[in-house]
Amino acid sequence: MPVPATLEFFIDPARCIGCQACVQACAECDTHRGQSMIQLDYVDRAHSTQTVPVVCMHCDSPTCAEVCPADAIKRTEDGVVHSARKPRCIACNNCVLACPFGVPKMNTEMQLMMKCNMCYDRTSVGLKPMCASVCPSQALAFGTREEMARLRPSARPVNTFQFGAQTITTKVNMMVPADDGPDWVDVTAAMHEPTIGHQMLDDIFDDDVFGGDGFIDLLNDDPADA
């Protein structure tokens, strides 16, 4: 039974409060008991409490499946990309390295790649995925487009991502500000940007870096002020 086409997954990182409820709920599932398929990433741990939940985006042309040498990663006709098939997966880590979103993870004990499949056992019968059903701030939301437009007038879903020269269209939507939000999200936009305070590591013996009192002023993002 396919996932109903009207129901979609929406991620709004701005609403995420980092409570780990989704991680715990995901790990409770009997299909992968004890192992969470959702990851909670910290954006800039030193300076911000902002977290981003990472679920599988279920791409139109799944890079993980494209690079799988064992033909193990399959996509059902409703667009859900599934975990590697146990008899086929050779634990080669190609998908883990190739995914632009860093979703697949290798279970080295089981020699098997396991990833989020949008709780196919639940969503295919019309239920919400575990993470979306427990998220207290509804940063992970599962519902219809009209519902989301009604509940969040200031945000709009985007499902186009740019990864280098590759354009990725996904089944899962990322919420961006409705008025000045981007039309597509660059996955690698921040890859080469130095994080705030990165210049501190360039020369830690620079007097400008040591704010005169022997402590590295990590909270100051402008060494000239130090």
Add this chain to the structure above:
Amino acid sequence: MSPEPPLISRGASAPQDADRSTVPPDGRPLAEQPKWRRDFPIDWPQDEYVSRRDLVKFICLTSVAFVVGQFWIVGKSLFGRREAALPALAIADVDELPIGGAKTFRYPEGSTPRLLVRTGAATFVAYDQQCTHLLCPIVPAHREGMGVAASERGLELHCPCHNGWFDLETGRPLAGPPRRPLPRVSVEVRGSIVYATGVEEPAA
């Protein structure tokens, strides 16, 4: 977002080339894609779909392989290399053994042990000493049971491991677990010397 593609029917008429939900990275239609994309589709329905042609091809090739194998076996049994006749080998003196006595020998050199049994004044039989059940060594012995005393029954070959019995004259299994006759070594008495002249592998 584009509308959801129509679901692919899973019936006998499932389209083989309608890769509808997965878009190849370059976006070109499947007809222009390399053949391996059709061989290894990412979509579950196409991945599980077996075309009638592929099934017929598989059945035909498998059947042909079986037929070829049968002819191969027949040809091998007809035209296979015959074992070259073994040279005769002196294995014992006639008077070396009492009647009913036995002796092991190896023929040809380096073979498994063979058992030579003297059955009469100038008659000898020889068999491979390995029981055909689980390769225990056999010994000549008298069998008791079935209401017959051991002395009344002739000498037989006994495998003590699992109480198997073979006929001394033919090597056929008489009782116990063995199901196949013992490989026989043909012996010939020339003067006072017993020669082994060949090994007869029993027909399976």
